[in-house]
Amino acid sequence: MTNPLLADWNTPFGLPPFDLISDDDFAPAVDAALTESRANIAAIAENPDAPDFANTIEALERADEMLGRVLGAFYNVAGADSNPKREALQREFAPLLSAYGSEVSENKALFARVEAVWEKRDELDLTDEQQRVLMLTRRGFVRSGAQLEGKAAEELRAVKSRLSVLGTDFMQNLLADERDWFMKLDKDDLIGLPDFVVATAKAAGDEKDAGGPVVTLSRSLIVPFLQFSERRDLRQKAYEAWGARGANGGETDNRGIAAETLKLREERANLLGYDTFADFKLETEMAGTPGAVRDLLMKVWEPAKAAAENDAKVLERLLHSDGFDGPLEPWDWRFYSEKRRKELHDLDEAELKPYLQLDRMIEASFACANRLFGLEFKAIEAPVYHPDVRLWDVTRDGEHVAVFMGDYFARGSKRSGAWCSAMRSQQRLSGDIRPHVVNVCNFAKPEAGKPALLSYDDARTLFHEFGHALHQMLSDVTYESISGTSVARDFVELPSQLYEHWLEVPEVLAEFATHAETGEPMPEDLLNRMLGAATYDMGFQTVEYVASALVDLGFHDGPAPADPMQRQAEILEEIGMPHAIRMRHATPHFAHVFAGDGYSSGYYSYMWSEVMDADAFAAFEETGDPFDAETAKRLEETVLSSGGSVDAADLYTAFRGRLPGVEALLKGRGLDKAA
Numbered sequence: 152m153t154n155p156l157l158a159d160w161n162t163p164f165g166l167p168p169f170d171l172i173s174d175d176d177f178a179p180a181v182d183a184a185l186t187e188s189r190a191n192i193a194a195i196a197e198n199p200d201a202p203d204f205a206n207t208i209e210a211l212e213r214a215d216e217m218l219g220r221v222l223g224a225f226y227n228v229a230g231a232d233s234n235p236k237r238e239a240l241q242r243e244f245a246p247l248l249s250a251y252g253s254e255v256s257e258n259k260a261l262f263a264r265v266e267a268v269w270e271k272r273d274e275l276d277l278t279d280e281q282q283r284v285l286m287l288t289r290r291g292f293v294r295s296g297a298q299l300e301g302k303a304a305e306e307l308r309a310v311k312s313r314l315s316v317l318g319t320d321f322m323q324n325l326l327a328d329e330r331d332w333f334m335k336l337d338k339d340d341l342i343g344l345p346d347f348v349v350a351t352a353k354a355a356g357d358e359k360d361a362g363g364p365v366v367t368l369s370r371s372l373i374v375p376f377l378q379f380s381e382r383r384d385l386r387q388k389a390y391e392a393w394g395a396r397g398a399n400g401g402e403t404d405n406r407g408i409a410a411e412t413l414k415l416r417e418e419r420a421n422l423l424g425y426d427t428f429a430d431f432k433l434e435t436e437m438a439g440t441p442g443a444v445r446d447l448l449m450k451v452w453e454p455a456k457a458a459a460e461n462d463a464k465v466l467e468r469l470l471h472s473d474g475f476d477g478p479l480e481p482w483d484w485r486f487y488s489e490k491r492r493k494e495l496h497d498l499d500e501a502e503l504k505p506y507l508q509l510d511r512m513i514e515a516s517f518a519c520a521n522r523l524f525g526l527e528f529k530a531i532e533a534p535v536y537h538p539d540v541r542l543w544d545v546t547r548d549g550e551h552v553a554v555f556m557g558d559y560f561a562r563g564s565k566r567s568g569a570w571c572s573a574m575r576s577q578q579r580l581s582g583d584i585r586p587h588v589v590n591v592c593n594f595a596k597p598e599a600g601k602p603a604l605l606s607y608d609d610a611r612t613l614f615h616e617f618g619h620a621l622h623q624m625l626s627d628v629t630y631e632s633i634s635g636t637s638v639a640r641d642f643v644e645l646p647s648q649l650y651e652h653w654l655e656v657p658e659v660l661a662e663f664a665t666h667a668e669t670g671e672p673m674p675e676d677l678l679n680r681m682l683g684a685a686t687y688d689m690g691f692q693t694v695e696y697v698a699s700a701l702v703d704l705g706f707h708d709g710p711a712p713a714d715p716m717q718r719q720a721e722i723l724e725e726i727g728m729p730h731a732i733r734m735r736h737a738t739p740h741f742a743h744v745f746a747g748d749g750y751s752s753g754y755y756s757y758m759w760s761e762v763m764d765a766d767a768f769a770a771f772e773e774t775g776d777p778f779d780a781e782t783a784k785r786l787e788e789t790v791l792s793s794g795g796s797v798d799a800a801d802l803y804t805a806f807r808g809r810l811p812g813v814e815a816l817l818k819g820r821g822l823d824k825a826a
């Protein structure tokens with residue numbers, strides 16, 4: 152029997168035939184697809200015809216068609232519905248795929264053809280999109296070292312392989328430190344802890360065989376402990392253990408790894424012709440240069456610090472009124488901030504939840520997309536990879552736009568978090584290919600017959616992921632490599648974070664946040680408290696985040712520091728870090744930056760996107776109508792349909808008439824009043 156992954160898919164909209172695919176089909180399909188990819192690459196590299204755009208760049212776009220189709224289905228089930236077999240397959244595929252990737256980027260004959268097309272690009276009469284794809288393709292080769300020869304090429308290979316070992320070690324050390332530490336809580340030690348924290352502490356104690364409740368260094372336990380524990384001595388002990396992860400001496404200490412990593416990254420950048428690693432990393436980002444990143448971070452830093460210092464004074468008074476002398480300490484912040492929050496925005500989750508029904512929130516996200524972009528959603532049936540998955544045919548003016556899949560409920564087989572992925576991306580090179588987009592979330596599943604209810608955070612997550620989905624569904628490009636969300640890392644969160652703003656539009660909540668039993672809309676007072684709570688303590692949150700981003704940047708935009716801990720201390724001193732706040736992630740446990748280089752000199756990008764989403768939503772607010780048709784049309788024509796076919800800064804400028812300013816973000820975070 153033929154492997155269903157490799158056969159034609161005679162399913163509605165060409166969706167993967169999940170009812171026919173078994174786990175045993177994946178490995179042979181990946182194997183066959185890799186063989187096909189390799190044959191395609193060899194055919195391009197060895198083509199006797201003179202290199203041109205079609206026989207080189209377009210051929211490369213098509214080379215992995217089968218592989219993409221197989222992996223699209225596989226990674227979707229591996230993330231959203233895993234099992235031991237699928238986990239083993241993931242471990243098996245990773246080295247195969249990375250070996251294939253290296254083969255392609257190190258193929259000299261192939262690169263020579265890409266380079267030849269690049270050299271004569273001005274004579275080829277290419278469209279703007281084709282020029283962009285050519286530039287990106289060549290840049291990818293150059294950045295992975297295709298231009299290096301002999302000793303330099305070998306050095307680069309050695310540096311990259313050592314860096315990947317260091318990244319894995321860093322993460323494993325961190326996990327070991329997080330796993331090893333716990334603190335037993337006797338009866339007197341539970342004072343102040345709400346039931347849900349006690350329950351979590353008990354479950355953690357059972358897991359550790361500790362014979363009673365414990366605090367661990369898991370964020371979901373230590374943060375509420377620091378928020379609620381009345382025992383200042385225990386808060387201090389737990390906080391200090393949390394801050395010491397990766398810096399406890401011995402075998403799991405990450406400080407040496409951090410120093411070596413920074414040194415090797417500098418070497419890698421130098422080998423490729425860049426002054427610093429930040430120059431190398433930021434070349435492909437919207438920000439472009441370390442200077443632009445620092446500029447933006449500092450514009451946010453000063454007002455955030457001013458707000459945090461005002462807040463610290465209030466919290467310190469609360470500390471003193473509890474009979475303690477001396478300054479407010481980092482282990483006090485969350486505790487007194489929680490007390491103050493209760494006074495200012497008391498919010499009972501139980502009171503709120505019945506108003507946020509999953510189905511109504513899905514309807515709300517669809518209704519906004521309908522008002523803004525004219526999209527319509529019709530539920531359809533087709534084979535799915537899990538019975539909880541729901542499918543919609545997305546149309547506009549009667550024409551098919553995309554298939555949207557929602558996989559909303561938590562289950563043991565799903566990894567944590569929420570994400571959006573495309574099992575198939577939009578493109579026109581191989582016919583009019585429309586996307587298959589899936590949103591995966593981890594919302595609590597209700598008892599049978601009861602409606603699923605969300606927290607406000609959940610509802611925001613739903614809108615966030617749907618914003619990514621729109622970026623995929625509204626994509627309108629020719630080439631898959633630049634389709635949908637294939638954009639710079641510091642640009643990719645713009646559509647998603649922007650979409651969250653429509654959840655906060657009062658008329659949307661008034662229509663869709665209705666009580667599960669009575670159908671009544673959410674009372675205005677509750678609505679205001681909910682919105683107020685969502686932006687509370689922003690000075691603290693901004694300071695702990697921006698400090699981490701500035702340290703990350705400082706590590707990478709000059710010579711590698713011999714002692715990163717000393718450099719970290721210098722940077723914090725220079726920016727005047729408030730006494731009672733520490734970095735959200737200090738160097739020895741800064742996994743974003745050291746467990747792989749995904750976010751190295753890139754931790755700023757969360758803030759960068761937030762500046763943009765606030766500024767972009769202000770474009771709607773300025774018209775007086777959050778659904779202003781002309782602004783929505785411009786948003787689609789510039790940002791949402793273009794994928795990576797145009798430089799991100801140019802797309803944004805086309806939408807807004809200028810680059811983003813920080814004012815809307817400061818206003819949204821309530822930081823504009825403090826400075």
Ligand SMILES: [Zn+2]
Binds near residue numbers: 615619644647
């Ligand atoms: Zn996102």
